Amino acid sequence: MSENAKQIHLAAHFPGVNNTTVWSDPASGSQIDFSSFVHLARTAERAKFDFLFLAEGLRLREQNGQIYDLDVVGRPDTFTVLAALAAVTDKLGLAGTINSTFNEPYEVARQFATLDHLSAGRAAWNVVTSWDEFTGENFRRGGYLAQPDRYERARQFLAATQVLFDSWRGDEVVADQGSGVFLGDPDAGAFDHHVSQFDITGQFNVPRSPQGRPVIFQAGDSEEGREFAASAADAIFTRHGTLEAGRAFYADVKGRLARYGRSPDELKILPGVTFVLGATDAEARERAHVIRHQQVSGQTAIKLLEQLWNRDLSGYDPDGPLPSVDPLAGENTVARGRASVRMHRDPLATAAEWRALAEAKQLSIRELIIEVSGRQSFIGTPAAVAASLNEFVQTDASDGFILVPHLTPGGLDEFADTVVPLLQERGVFRTEYAGDTLRDHLGLGAPRGPRDGAVVTR
Amino acid sequence: MPHVRIGFRIRFSRKWYFPMPSSPSPVRLAVALDGAGRHPAAWREPGARPRELLTAGYWAALVAEAENGLLDFVTIEDSLGLRPAGETGAAGRPDRVRGRLDAVLVASRVAPLTSHIGLVPTAVVTHTEPFHVSKAIATLDYVSGGRAGVRVKVSLDPADAALFGRRTVPPLGAGQAGTAAGPVLEEFFEEAADWIEVVRRLWDSWEDDAVIRDVATGRFVDRGKLHYVDFEGDHFRVRGPSITPRPPQGQPPVAALGHQAVPYRLIGRSTDIGFVTPHDDRRAAAIVTAVREEQAAAGRESQTVHVFGDLVVVLGDTEREAAERRERLDALDGAAFSPDAYVFAGTAAQLADLIQAWQGAGLTGFRLHPAVLPHDLERITRQLVPELQRRGAFRTAYEADTLRGLLGLPRPANRYAAA
Structure with missing residues (x-):
């Protein structure tokens, strides 16, 4: 590979509370014990990954009016576990998903600025917005947001936290024991911010952190999401399984940056991907087949089908044909x-596609769900997977990957031991960390001034 | 050997030690960590590290020192605003330490680096979501292996409310915030009691054996062991269950600070540890009586509620040295330091005398606020602790590996579990 090959960015996604995570495997460990998080984080750091990524969900899922019990359930508090991981890692970035609907900017800004201090510059925030009253029932503020307000809330939330992060320049703490001046600027941290969603004033009480602001992630592929990412994010967590779809998305999003005075390097595109390795391609395919059947049991197939059908389908046989009702x-x-469930935008059309596919391939409900849901992104020998990952990056389908292992906590071990060295041999992945902060790892400069021209601050 | 050596695990046992008749009962000791120390001029002392207050290494070193002294727990102070109530902008004093980190995250950052000491961060209840704080403290309990607690704090400062912009707090009037009774104070403490109730219910919302991983039936959890908490109060409703399984201790200890009747009620009714601020042993006895009355009124006589005396400590090798240190600090600040808690200046042996005398008034432990960090913390761990050990009044090794264990609190049954 030539010297100016694009460098790949890699991240480790802690296995989530969904059916990608296989808990029935004897190798599956605790989803909650700190030792599981330590294992994955240390594996990622040993492999020189850019960061560890935690998702979040603020209400236990329910289906048919009952708590959903077929997948892994339960997770720790994002900030708290990331702060603890800062103690057992030195370089690894620590990325947390934090919701902008069920939090307030002052509190979230304090927590991220604190995490950035305590990790010496390794904090990242995946900004998500959700709006369902179902989740809101866990919160004193409730949860409802009207449709037009959803991205507006996220945008304003992020802008408000940026006002708070930027309320300290970084030189205010003098701490001169001789003269007795601790705070050189009495107005340090001052803010006065009034927009439709937020009406806040005072002085922020966390001085500027090593990165200035946490690295900002945005997840989601919608039109609003793309524009939001182009205007305000440092990285985008996406899903695009094929090279073609990845390239189209990449070109589209990078093309939006110029409007905001940003260069293409200032926004990294990182799809979440799964992988299965094997000594031969055939062995990898066989392992992938086994894992898919662990991920989609007959019961799980019915539940996933119900999510599209929006009906109780418990009477159907997972080894039988699709329902004839719509x-x-x-x-x-x-x-x-x-x-x-929100991604099923046109359930009738999707059902028609699934029926056609099931008919053409003679698939049962379970086989169909295995076919249409979450097939592994990269399957093969370490060499084949390394080549495919590299092709994605070199041909501008992505800037790297957020790897989602199917096992907690050891699901990344084999990748770290076999694929990473091959990427390093190709000269497309670091063999040592060049810097100390996550911004360094991602090749992002220092944060610039507020980017969103629509933000009104007085 | 004058002291009792406690050498067995007591995790699930209520009667965890057997005091020898000739032996004083052991005292429990905590330290309060805040910035450069409790004295406002602490950061100007030799040995202070005022430019490191926002680094992980600073906090890790302090907590490690406290653990070397076998202390029961550390509290980590927090507040939302940059300055105390009433002191804003240009009117503020440039010679005071400003800026701090979120206390829960500081506690979590040091948890993997320690193994026995309890970690009790402050959480402001007035502007926060009990759902978030409940899972944060549960997670602190996981990352520390059962050493988490939380000190709840009510914010009556209208300036704090403006940082969030979601509610207004009526001004209490100058000087009233800490002492006033009245409807506003009572309402905010009622809300704090509701907040604690929600946090506690959420900790119990998963039974200990809810995760079953039953491959035969395909079920990861037994949903019959997950519970909606369905709290409805005057201030909020919360549905549950938590997203985080029940923490290792079941219920991490809850603490609160009180100077008067309204917070004493909260301590007696809702907490496991009260921090109180008597200035002599008579007053200590009166406060303990007041807390015990509230505890009884809440029907909690059979439960352990610790009442810890708060003391600010300025320690020296001689009484004179300590007095001079205090004078020097006061001179640097330009005023005699008179916080809510009693300020002790003297030797470690004199402090041990005071502790044992006040213990006789019914206090079950002490939270010491080192005037200067790390100086007075090191005097506590390296002089006071050995002195108390010589008197048979303090542990010589950690006898438990959870905070509840150190505090003699049994692991509680889950309120939702079938008896």
């Missing part, structure tokens, strides 16, 4: 607390 139109009342 999905129930309208608000999804069967599955709650799941982002995925």
Whole structure:
């Protein structure tokens, strides 16, 4: 590989509370014990990954009016576990998903600025917005947001935290024991911010952190999400399984940056991907087949089908044909607390596609769900997977990957031991960390002034 | 050997030690960590590290020192605003330490570096979500292996409310914030009691054996062992269950500070540890009585509620040296330091005398606020602790590996579990 090959960015996603994570495997460990987080973080740091990534969900999922019990359930508090991981790692970035609907900017800014101090510049924030009243029932502020307010809330939330992060320049703490001046500027941290969602004033009480602001992630592929990312994010967590789709997305999002005075390097595009390795391609395919059947049991297949059908399908045989009834139109009342149900934008059309596919390939319900949901992104020998990952990056389908292992906590071990050295041999992945902060790892400069021209501050 | 050596695990046992008749009962000791120390001029002392107050290394070193002294726990102070109530902008004093880190995250950052000492960060209840704080403290309990607690703090400062912009707090009037009774104070403490109730219910919202990983039936959890908490109060409603399984201790200890009747009620009714601020042993006895009355009124006589005396400590090798240190600090600040808690200046042996005398008034432990960090903390761990050990009044090794264990609190049954 030539010297100016694009460098790949890699991140480790702690296995989530969904059916990608296989808990029935004897090698599956605790989803909650700190030792699991330490294992994954240390593996990622040993392999010189850019960062560890934690997702979040603020209400246990329900289906058919009951707590969903087929997947892993339960997770720790994002900030608290990341702060503890800062103690057992030195370089690894620490990225947390934090919701802009069920928090307030002052509190979140304090927590991220604190995490950035305590990790010496390794904090990142995946800004998400959710709006369902179902999740809001866990919070004193409630949760409802009208449709037009959703991205507006996220935008304003992020802008408000940036006002808070930027309320300290970094030189205010003098701490001169001789003269007795601790704070050189009495107005340090002052802010006065009034917009439609937030009406806040005072002095922020966390002095400027090593990165200035945490690295900002945005997740989501919608039109609003792309524009939000182009205007305000440092990285985008996306899903695009094929080279073609990845390239189209990459070109589209990078093309939006100029409007905001940003260069293409200032926004990294990092799809979340899964992988299965094997000594031969055939062995990898066989392992992938086994894992898919662990991920999609007969019961799980029915539950996933219900999420599209929006009906109770418990009477159907997972080894039998698809239901002949159509999905129930309208608000999804069967599955709650799941982002995925919102992606079924046209359930009738999707059902028609699935029926056609099942008919053409003679698939049962379970086989169909295995076919249409979450097939592994990269399957093969370490050499084949390394080559495919590199092709994605070198041909501008992504800038790197957020790897989602299917096992907690050891699901990344084999990748770290076999694929990473091959990427390093190709000269497309670091063999040592060049810097100390996550901004350094991602090749991002210091944060610039507020980017969103729509932000009104007085 | 004048002291009792405690050499067995007591995690689930209520009667955890057997005091020898000739032996004084052991005292429990905590230290309060805040900035460069409790005295406002602490940062100007030799040995202070005022430019490191926002680094992980600073906090890790302090907590390690406290653990070397076998202390029960550290509290980590927090507040939302940059300055105390009433002191804003240009009117503020440039010679005071400003800026701090979120206390829960500081506690979590040091948890993997320590193994026995309890970690009790402050959480402001007035502007925060009990759901978030409940899972944060549960997570602190996981990362520390059962050593988490939380000190709840009410914010009556209208300036704090403006930082969030979601509610207004009526001004209490100058000088009233710490002492006033009245409807506003009572309402905010009622809300704090509700907040604690929600946090506690959420900790219990998963039974200990809710995760079953039953491959045969495909079920990861037994949903019959997950519980909606369905709290409805005057200030908020919370549905539950938590997203975080029940923490290792079941219920991490909850603490609160009180100077008067309204917070004493909160301590007696809702907490496991009260921090109180008597200035002599008579007053200590009166406060303990007041807390015990509230405890009884809440039907909690059978439960352990610790009452810890708060003391600010300025320690010296001689009484004179300590007095001079105090004078020097006061001179640097330009005023005699008179916080809510009693300020002790003297030798470690004199402090041990005071502790044992006040213990006789019914206090079950002490939270010492080192006037200067790390100086007075090191005097506590290296002089006071050995002195108390010589008197048979303090542990010589950690006898438990959870905070509840150190405090003699049994691991509680889950309120939602079938008896």
